[in-house]
Amino acid sequence: MSEFLQNLLLGILLGGVYALAAGGLTLIFGVMRVINIAHGAFLILAAFITYSLWDVLGIDPLLAIVITTPIVFALGWLTYKVLVAPIRTAPMASTVLLTFGLALVVEGAMGEIWGNNSTAIRPSYGDESFTIFGLFLPKAQLYGGLVAVLVLAVLWVILTKTWLGRAIRAAAINPSSAELVGIKVTSVAALVFALGIAAAGAGGAITGILYPFVPGSHYQWIARLLAIVVLGGMGSLNGAVLGALLFGIAETMTSAYVSPSWATAVPYAIVFAVLLIRPQGLLGTRMREDTVMA
């Protein structure tokens, strides 16, 4: 029983980290209908920035989030204005291609700046754990989970309790009507894109502590994050959290009770199974075009 609890705990902590990384991706899709393939690259970029702050300036990687997040927020805003805005109304495939190209450019830039060597952020608590009732809780995962809760709570409050959030939701549901009531949809979109990337920035700091990374690590992240967002329902923040937790638990339980060789495959099988029953994902809503297609 204790082994089951231990694995469940590890799965929840892993899911927390996934939720932090996936939150921004689903936010960007929910408001803008842009599938940001470069999200994983920004995550790794944030990890590299965090590494430099820790290695050169000696700033604790968790505290560095306060610096990293505004930097990647600004990069996200700039990316939107320069690259995404001009093709905002183009078919979704165009933005997929654009952001894929952007991911390659960011990867190349990271290789030039930091090199292609594997990098690890190792604060003193990076390899330590709390032990409670015989169960070990890796400190970095726990802190990562807490940061995830904090960041996602801030995003939730912004989206549901503020005028900005209402403007964002209005722009997402009906951009034309939102324009009519005075919401500048392009500005809202730039802000959402930057917020989404900033969430990836916080995620990058945590994942950089947990796992070693190279510029090319973003491929693995974007595959997982897209699966999580699809599982939860594209555009749903709550869905991303639920999807991330399920994904994390499925991964650890498969590793523990089936085989580690299936640990990265079974969660994707669960995504397929869920989509067969609920094509819109666990907490997603069917879009008007889905209804027409149906």
Added chain:
Amino acid sequence: MSYVSIRRGVTATAAAGVLAAALAACGGDSGGDPDGPIRIGTSLPLTGEFSQPGTAAEEGYQVWREMVNEDGGLLDHDVELVIKDDASSQNTIVSDYNALIAQDRVDLLLGTFSSLLNLPASAVAEKNQMLFVEPAGGSPDMFSRDFRFLFFAQQATSDMQGKVFAEYVAALPEDQRPETAAYPTLDDPFAAPNVAGIQAILEEAGIETVYEETYAIDTRNFDTIVNALKSADPDLVVHGAQFEDGIGLTRSMLKADFTPEMFYETNAPSFGSQYSDGIGAENTEGVFYAVSHSPDADTPGNAEFVTKYEEMYGTAEVPEDAADAYAAGQVLHAAVEAVGDIEDQEAMAEWLRENEVDTILGPLSWNDDGSPTGDFLIGQWQDGKAQIVLPPDAATAEIKPGWKPGGAG
């Protein structure tokens, strides 16, 4: 034959003649210029998952090119490298090697990094009957295809790389020998046979296997695997790893406070300071690994290679993959000089099958299938520094028993 068909025939013949002349002008050993450089093509994983070893391999090739050119070149021609980036993709590497041969029209080829990429790349070379000396593709699967142009420029295939370590453990006095062992292994054509080779020898010696699992290449979270390892409580852990997973599993072991008496890991510990930075220098104490190259080895040309590497890249800490790439260049160099003609690549392959080549890794020789016939060195981290501990005649330090995380640095 009608007028039309005669005209078509003349036109076709003329076109073929022009094409043949054009191809002859483009081909040859130096792009049509008898005094021009010899062009050697390779595609390396400079980006993507294997970018770290791929970059190191490129450095090794560049050092080799520089030293060969300073020494008068290859058959009195300067060497020019044509290097493509396959982005760690099996699909891209096939198109890269096809392009090197058909479009860039390189004179010679050198291999890429990892069995995963050398498997398809060597098939392209074999199809085009071009010599393919590769620095890092030791999977036994590489050499079960009856290829005639493929040669591996390290001492042993991956299933034999841990042999010296396994035989050392098996021969330990009973009170010092581990009773149980665990084998977590990356699903990889290099790591899996490496661990299987060790496991076979240790099981034969009566060391019980208490954990044996393979994990997927995109595994990043090792906490669950380590939780299972901890429950199995082995005396010895033999971890079949590349680099990042080697760091990841070791850090998870530290987090779970799981420190077996003896720890052997493939690949990752041979990455010098990148490894000690990854897990913490203080946690490296006593970790065993197999390695092909030692910067301190007394092999012909090794000191010069290390000096040149330091001059070009600013550090004397030579990555193993750079040394392996350099050795691949040495093997190609020896075959070309022995045959004296880059056109007859079959003769080069025959020469390699029948001769031994002195390299910075030591003397290399090959079986008919291109697999090498030697033994690997065994390294151990001691006091924050990588030492060679086996075989005794190549050792730079005595073996220290036990993995003692927190005990060095």
